[in-house]
Amino acid sequence: MEIERTAHGSATVLRCQGRLTMTSASRLREAVDQAVQDGRHRLVADLAETEFVDSSGLGALVSGLKRARQCGGDLRIAAPVEQVRTVLSLTNLDRVLRPYPTVEDATRDW
Template sequence: MDIEERVRGDVTVLVLEGRLNLVSAGSLKARIDELVSGGSVCLVVDLTTVDFIDSSGLGALIGGLKTARQAGGDLRLAAPSEQVRAVLALTNLDRILTPYASVDEASHGW
């Protein structure tokens, strides 16, 4: 999985591409931890081009959310694919990791 970062004011957008699974979840979580430690606590994860997520990927997102919130920030999901939406809904994690339609919508209010 590729991770591209874009800074939009106080918000750091992580643009993911590929599969968010056991192989890639650790690197995502580590990057989120680095960003939060560096003071970037308002994070948007752009899932537009993520075509698959498994429990490890969900764990990385939940862990990132916890890290960001403990630092006084938040982690929001933007534009998840149908597969990602389905997994979030099946696990009821869409109540905790609310999916937004776009990066602009997820960034609003910070």
């Protein structure tokens, strides 16, 4: 998995490309930790190019959400593909990590 970090207004976008699984979840955690350490507490995980997510990947997203909220921020997910939306729905995590159709939608009220 590749994670590209960019700024989008007051938010930091973490564009995740590939499979978010047990072997790559630590990279997302590290990217979130680095952004928070840099004072960037409004995070968007852009999942448009994330083709698959497993339970470890979900754990990394929830961990990132918790980390951002501890600092007064938030983590939102944008543009999840069908497989990711299905997993979020089946686990009811779509109630906590509400998916937004685009990065722009995710950052609209920031």
